[in-house]
Amino acid sequence: MNQTLSADRACGTCTLCCRLPDIDALAKPANAWCENCVEGRGCRIYERRPQLCRDFLCLWMTDEGLGPEWDPARSHMMIYRQGLQITVLVDPDFPEIWKREPYAQQLSRWAHEPTTAGQYVIVFVGDAVFKVD
Numbered sequence: 001m002n003q004t005l006s007a008d009r010a011c012g013t014c015t016l017c018c019r020l021p022d023i024d025a026l027a028k029p030a031n032a033w034c035e036n037c038v039e040g041r042g043c044r045i046y047e048r049r050p051q052l053c054r055d056f057l058c059l060w061m062t063d064e065g066l067g068p069e070w071d072p073a074r075s076h077m078m079i080y081r082q083g084l085q086i087t088v089l090v091d092p093d094f095p096e097i098w099k100r101e102p103y104a105q106q107l108s109r110w111a112h113e114p115t116t117a118g119q120y121v122i123v124f125v126g127d128a129v130f131k132v133d
Helices: 051-055 103-111
Strands: 077-082 085-090 120-125 128-132
Touching: 085 103, 103 120, 103 128
Parallel strands: 085 120
Antiparallel strands: 077 085, 120 128
């Protein structure tokens, strides 16, 4: 993953990446807190965390074009790109937030962006999966 960290962005108290994705190297299922996470503070094993965790940066951390409303601690969503797919992991405590503004409009815009032929947006909310049209 060749990502560049935005100079003015920081994880702050957000720990969604410790909860929302599944992390095989830690036997951590999706939507469950990692046993190494201190909620609101971060990783207890930061210096020895798995490579997947070391390499990961959410879109909020790398895309300066995203406004403050996309801060995961505020939006309750963690977003990242995988090739043509934009993946949105929604905090299951806020299952409808991705359907609200300003998020719904932006997700739809990404799904229809003509600059990247074949780009698509997938939203995960708990066990439910949605493709944005």
